[in-house]
Amino acid sequence: MALLLTGCADTGGIEHGNSAVIGTNTAMKRLFKQDARHNPVQAARVEALARAGAPAIIAQIESRAAQGALYQVQSRKGVSAYLSADGSLITLDQGFLSATRGLGGDLMSSEHARVIPMVLARREGAVERTFRHLNGDDRLVAERFVCRVENRGAREIPVPGGATAQTTFLAEICLSEGGELRNLYWVGQDGQLVQSRQWAGDWLGMIAILH
Known part of the structure; x- marks a missing residue:
């Protein structure tokens, strides 16, 4: 993925829910220009999306200390695909x-139908x-987890533009035979995710997202 290299997130503060998952002074347009050097064809498509005002996210792959802007190319029934300038999708x-x-x-793929309403309603429980x-080796691996969602309470966090957002911080702690992972969610007053830090597998690790 054509991403801007950056420093890693402040995971200590993030684990307590008090920090932004990605620096709040990040400018999507600047990130896009960085991406454009890598794949001009896809960059042109992304630029058209940006000019049209398509919804965008910023995603950071923490294991690679890399982040970039992605723009929505498809959305149906709440499921949205976001494109980077090199054609990668989230x-x-x-x-x-x-x-x-x-x-x-x-x-x-991931099975998340049960955890979505729980987190967005700020409810605790097990899934x-x-x-x-x-x-x-490009082989498909399936890993099953037993997860517990915990409501850690209210958090005021910085957001782009120098403002702050009032959120509820929730941690999803998942256990399997192979170990433990923790997904982190900050739910805004409108019941939508403001930011999150989610596991994408052993190879990619954690992806932090500004929604």
Whole structure:
């Protein structure tokens, strides 16, 4: 993925819900110009989306210390696909990571139908989830987790433009035979995700998203 190299996120503050997952002074237009050097054809498509005012996210792959702007190319029933300037895709279901393409070791699918209403309603509870991703040999691997959603309370966090947002911070702690992962969500007063930090598989690791 054609991404702007940056420093890693402040994961200490993030784990406590008090920080922005990505620097709040990030400018999407500047990131796009950085991406444009890598793939002019896809960059032209993304530029057209940007000029048309398409919804956008900023995503950071923490294991690669890389981030970039992606623009919405498709949306249906709450599931939206976002395109980077090199043709890589991130698909979100109401903000919840459901698939990646073109990143290497991609998340092929995730089962998240039960966790979405729980998190957006700021409710605690337990769910089972299965993630399917490609390993280093491009083989499909399915991993089943037992997850617990915890409401960690109100958090005021910085957002782009120098403002702050009032959110509720929730942690989804998932256990499998292979270990533990933690997805983090900040839900705004409108019941939508403001930012999140979500697992995309062993190869990609955590993806932080400004929604």
